[in-house]
Amino acid sequence: MGTGNLSRPKKPQVIYKHSLRIEFITPDNQKAEIGEFIFTSQRLKETSLNETWSKLLGNYKSSKPIEDLLKDTKNCRALTSYIRQGIPVKWRWQTWKSYINLVVISENQYKKIPLDRQMADSVIIKDVHRTFPEYKYFDKKFFGYYGQYALLRVLAKFSSAYPDVGYCQGMNFVVGFMLIVSGGNEIECFSMLEAIIYHFNIGKFFSEDMPELKKALGDFDISFQKSMNTLYWHFKDNEVYEDMWILKWFITLFTAVLPLKVVLNIWDILMVDGISILPQVALCLLKYFEQDLLTKDGAEILCFFNSLKDKNFNPSLLLSSLYRGRKRTKTKAEGKIVPFIHPRASSHSEDQRTCQPEEPLPSQTNFRHCEIIENPEDLPLAKPNLLLRKNSKINYKNSLSLDDFYESSTIIESKNEETFDAHVILNDLITEDFD
């Protein structure tokens, strides 16, 4: 420490102050099955669920049983109730996509969307390695920076495609969660993010000033008081205000608040019942911990909310009161779920108001076969055993493009354990001729 080294010559221009410190490692297994990242981390047991679903899907022999099932209106109802009980990991992503009728943009379209450089440089890049670092997909020990880059790209591309929303902290957890669930399918996650934000109309949750979020907080305040008066006034007496805790629950759609095991179940419900379910889930949570909370004072309540992620609780018990006392909506399938129309997919009509998927999309292939990332063959390959040397002569370019991250994040192997600055490595990559 101290004041020394003032006269040290400055390093060449550092462009990315918060650049990822990276060593590129090829993921061991590039083709992750859907939900694998959760399986390995959480060891979910769900045999009974699997049985039910196998039975349910047994009638459909095609390659897209879920879609067939959804087309079958009679069973659609049944499916809705099954979904609420939880979806088996291997069917989850497919079901979500089908249920909200996701239109996945093509790989080319995706690649053409520029990255929001300014946002990526200044904000997003600081968050990508701070998003679910405990999960394998984002853990550089297992996947290098593979997952982190995917996250960066999805967020930066989204920010440039929807400048009115941009990027807001919290979205990183939403996208991170989707990447984990989808088995790292970057393009589908991008479309899913669009779908969630526009289908559920929560763009203004995240945008500047957050008007929708403010409204949601106000609404929640009212329903909180109505349903749990004692606890409500206990909170108010202890000066615990909504924006101190519930804001985070809403803006991350619970992903950064609860154990992922529980978040999965909440999202299952979210897909079926829409965004209006958020405050109800929050109320369920409060109900679940009501007795605990009543004994705590202001600081303790907030600390308690902070530690929810480490709590072990039973999601089905937690959500058991969710539908109690609720009027059965006529058919959840009809009239409720409006198919999401991709902003760029103008050819779709807006009249369809069923959960039936529209005609199958050309870009959709077999869903169960899910790649981590877009087809790696299309990306430039680096020498497989390229060792990155820390002290190699580096020609600093004046600027680095984040597209370099895009290009270089695929398959470059490094056996070196040391960590580097991204710009150093990227320059290495740029100056070396791979062919």
Add this chain to the structure above:
Amino acid sequence: MATMECKIVTLGEGRVGKTSLALKYVKNEFHKDEISTVNANYLTKLVQIPQGSVQLNIWDTAGQERFRAIASNYYRQAKGALIVYDITDRKSFDKVVSWIKELKSQAEKNIVIVVAGNKCDMEKERQINRPEALEFCRKMQIRHFDTSAKSGNGVEEMFMELASQIFEANKGELGQSGRNSRRGKITVEKTKHRENSGKKGGCC
């Protein structure tokens, strides 16, 4: 003995180490890749200073400015503020001025401010000269600390200084029974030690 309860907020650009500093101090933990903060986190610690004891309720805020628009409770009744910058990041230092301005206009008048130049374990990449930072803080009449959440350097001293300055600034209220401010209320020292039940490495 009476305990003074006070709220302090951490402010600063994203990724400068606000959460890490608070965590290091409260739980003596350091994670290289700390989870990014959404909105704010809450931590508490009871501090013994020669004059008495102070319970610090640390309100650890998110770096992204967007959240300021909605969280009006950030500064409400805060007795102290910790402004953090990253010594390897010029931009984060330039922001310190605007934080101070914001505090002067939004927060209570007698709020105690300290500035932390964090990540001083990365001396090699330093971009802000120490004399420059010291001179700046002297002009502003604010204490400056070199800290490192990684090594723990300076962290304890900084929070102790903050606690004792807050104690000095607010000891007038000690005699009264906290009639106007709840956050500054005087409570009989709790026998129960406030412990967060969260496991190690949890969210925060």
